[in-house]
Amino acid sequence: MDNTPLDLSKTALLLVDLQNDNVHPDGAFASFGAADHAAEQDLVPHVRQLLEWARNKSIPVIHNRIVFYPGGEFGGSNAPIFRMIGPESLKLGTWGADALEGLEARADEPVLIRNRMSSFNGTGLDMLLRNSSVTTVVVAGVWTNMAVEHTLRDAADHGYRAVLVTDAASSINADWHGAALTYALTNIAEFVTTGEVTGVSA
Structure with missing residues (x-):
């Protein structure tokens, strides 16, 4: 992270796609390596730590989930990533689309759903x-x-300071995760660990 401290009065925590099919060992994408990489990253414990920090500091928490809408071709087939979703994986109203146990939203935390990549x-x-x-x-x-x-x-394009918690994020494998950090997000986002952002040693 840069040297500018977070202004907690103007900061929100955004949780992206922390759903059973994406992370759980019994989820639809476990065979792709997603569950293994999440475990390597200690993803769930780190996100729990972030949630505790945000809630204790009265920082807004917004949950964002990607879903497959049943009953039509609403997801589209214009890109391979959209063809990977559904018809059963991440299906709205199923266990696979639900939040991971322990990471559920509280009543005062919005849950937004979408069927595109960006949470915006x-x-x-x-x-x-x-x-x-x-x-x-x-x-x-x-x-x-x-x-x-x-x-x-999109956060950067919308004018927000974008901060990625690197050990509270995961992908299919370490190479894909590293590609985002090393190349794709260069000059876009600041990188911070869970311990750094919460002020607690990991």
């Missing part, structure tokens, strides 16, 4: 952030080189 695309995220006077978005979730990367790029 097709949701009211930008409006929620602006209405809360947020200027910095701290992002955690999956997958680093897909939805997380798209979200951070």
Whole structure:
């Protein structure tokens, strides 16, 4: 992270796609390596630590989830990533699309759903952030080189300070995760660990 400390009065925590199919060992994408890389990253414990930090500091928490809408071709087939989703994986209303146990939203935490990569695309995220006077978005979730990367790029394009919690994000494998950090998000986002952002040693 740069040398400018976070202004907690203008910061929000955004959690991206922390759903059973994306992370759980019994999820639809476990065979791709997603569950293994999440475990390597200690993803869930780190996100829990972030949630505790945000809630204790009264920092807004917004949950964002990607879903497959049943009953039609609503996801589209214009890109391979959209053809990977559904018809059963991440299906709205199923266990696979639900939040990971222990990472569920509280009643005062918005849950936005979408069927595109960026958390800003097709949701009211930008409006929620602006209405809360947020200027910095701290992002955690999956997958680093897909939805997380798209979200951070859009956050920067919308004028927010974009911060990625690197050990609270994961992908299909370490190479894909590293590609986002080493190349794709260069000059887009600041990188910080869970311990650094919360002020607690990992």
